[in-house]
Amino acid sequence: MTLYRATFMHTPESPFTAPDALQVQEDGGLLVEDGRILASGPYAEVRANSPRAEVVDLRGGVLLPGFIDTHVHYPQVRVLGGLGMQLLEWLDKNTLPEEARLSDPTYARAVAREFLSALASNGTTTALVFGSHYASAMEVFFEEATRTGLRVVAGQVVSDRLLRPELHTTPERAYTEGKALIERWHGVGRALYAVTPRFALSASEALLDACGALMREFPDVRFTSHINENPREVQTVLELFPGARDYLDPYEQAGLVTHRSVLAHNVHPTDRELGVMAAHRCSAAHCPCSNSALGSGLFPLRRHLQAGVHVALGTDVGGGTGFSMLKEGLQAYFMQQLLGTAGVPLGPAHLLYLSTRAGAQALDLGDLTGDFGVGKAFDAVCLRPPEGTTLDTVLNHADSPERMLADLFTLGTQQDVAQVWVGGDPVYRRVPAGQEVGV
Numbered sequence: 365m366t367l368y369r370a371t372f373m374h375t376p377e378s379p380f381t382a383p384d385a386l387q388v389q390e391d392g393g394l395l396v397e398d399g400r401i402l403a404s405g406p407y408a409e410v411r412a413n414s415p416r417a418e419v420v421d422l423r424g425g426v427l428l429p430g431f432i433d434t435h436v437h438y439p440q441v442r443v444l445g446g447l448g449m450q451l452l453e454w455l456d457k458n459t460l461p462e463e464a465r466l467s468d469p470t471y472a473r474a475v476a477r478e479f480l481s482a483l484a485s486n487g488t489t490t491a492l493v494f495g496s497h498y499a500s501a502m503e504v505f506f507e508e509a510t511r512t513g514l515r516v517v518a519g520q521v522v523s524d525r526l527l528r529p530e531l532h533t534t535p536e537r538a539y540t541e542g543k544a545l546i547e548r549w550h551g552v553g554r555a556l557y558a559v560t561p562r563f564a565l566s567a568s569e570a571l572l573d574a575c576g577a578l579m580r581e582f583p584d585v586r587f588t589s590h591i592n593e594n595p596r597e598v599q600t601v602l603e604l605f606p607g608a609r610d611y612l613d614p615y616e617q618a619g620l621v622t623h624r625s626v627l628a629h630n631v632h633p634t635d636r637e638l639g640v641m642a643a644h645r646c647s648a649a650h651c652p653c654s655n656s657a658l659g660s661g662l663f664p665l666r667r668h669l670q671a672g673v674h675v676a677l678g679t680d681v682g683g684g685t686g687f688s689m690l691k692e693g694l695q696a697y698f699m700q701q702l703l704g705t706a707g708v709p710l711g712p713a714h715l716l717y718l719s720t721r722a723g724a725q726a727l728d729l730g731d732l733t734g735d736f737g738v739g740k741a742f743d744a745v746c747l748r749p750p751e752g753t754t755l756d757t758v759l760n761h762a763d764s765p766e767r768m769l770a771d772l773f774t775l776g777t778q779q780d781v782a783q784v785w786v787g788g789d790p791v792y793r794r795v796p797a798g799q800e801v802g803v
């Protein structure tokens with residue numbers, strides 16, 4: 365048994381509905397056995413009940429639930445930084461040429477390692493990962509993910525039109541390769557499978573039906589895709605599906621809109637789409653850095669909440685600007701501020717919820733991870749800025765835990781991630797200053 369002593373904060377309830385959702389223990393204790401939290405509370409109390417547990421002293425840092433990134437592309441880590449374009453040009457010039465390189469499993473393995481290491485070193489413990497178009501690159505990805513111990517929900521991306529021929533599949537092949545990957549990887553270690561057509565623009569009705577067949581055959585796999593990101597994209601989808609009521613309709617007709625479905629972006633939804641998503645408990649992955657970088661628009665969070673659509677956060681690497689969920693939270697805050705009275709004022713508790721518990725719920729993993737409740741897995745990130753940094757100064761002068769949390773979202777970066785655990789297993793530890801290779 366291990367007892368972690370730390371200042372910890374979490375949001376077991378949603379601050380959008382519960383006013384005091386942020387729970388804080390300034391000198392807290394989390395007792396962990398076999399990767400699960402056995403007791404949680406003030407350190408002195410937990411210690412008194414478990415005097416023999418080994419103590420890990422994390423005082424001086426802040427312990428948060430591990431971040432949950434609900435939309436991030438594995439093949440795009442090397443093409444981050446493609447600025448100055450909107451979605452369709454960015455796909456064509458910046459992104460799809462790189463995605464084609466993953467046909468080589470050796471190349472794919474190197475990219476998978478870079479990607480997984482970036483997740484862990486940014487404090488992300490669970491991710492819904494948009495995969496590669498190549499089944500071989502997904503084999504490699506799941507092998508590497510299993511080695512790291514991160515929780516990944518991932519799937520082969522499928523498309524059968526309008527990308528580039530080498531990225532296209534057929535409905536039959538999408539079904540056969542998807543089935544084989546599900547049978548091999550879904551539920552193995554900490555991996556789960558997500559059926560993943562790239563977007564309706566690059567998917568025929570027959571391909572979406574093949575995805576629906578997989579979802580019916582394996583009802584507990586997840587589903588993810590893109591929706592309503594960019595006005596030109598939306599217009600093209602409506603032209604490609606002339607009978608469709610809106611962008612969601614082709615997904616809905618194929619049986620892909622469920623409580624285990626996560627649709628990325630949804631910047632330009634209709635009221636009908638929001639109503640259907642809410643009725644099916646389908647989640648939206650809000651990706652504010654990507655929406656800013658690709659000029660996609662300002663996410664209508666208020667309309668989502670009013671319609672009852674569940675929202676979580678995603679970095680959308682490489683349309684986004686990196687793997688930090690702290691940065692993603694801050695950008696979500698900025699964009700709601702820019703919306704003025706149409707925006708939702710977000711406080712630090714909202715940002716923590718959106719980047720942790722909301723993600724767990726979107727992935728139907730709410731009973732396992734996302735907060736520090738008793739019975740949950742010990743998935744955690746310890747944030748501790750290096751001495752003398754601006755964040756260190758500001759944290760030392762914060763007058764409340766809530767203000768400390770706001771400071772972490774405002775100034776925190778990858779360099780402030782000190783340690784990360786998944787299911788009690790260490791998956792990342794920052795190299796102490798002065799001990800870096802080459803120093």
Ligand SMILES: O=c1[nH]c(=O)c2nc[nH]c2[nH]1
Pocket residue numbers: 437451455459562563590593654680683
């Ligand atoms: O942000 C995005 N990134 C992508 O790779 C993509 N593909 C389709 N639509 C997309 N949107």
Ligand SMILES: [Zn+2]
Pocket residue numbers: 435437494590628680683
């Ligand atoms: Zn995306």
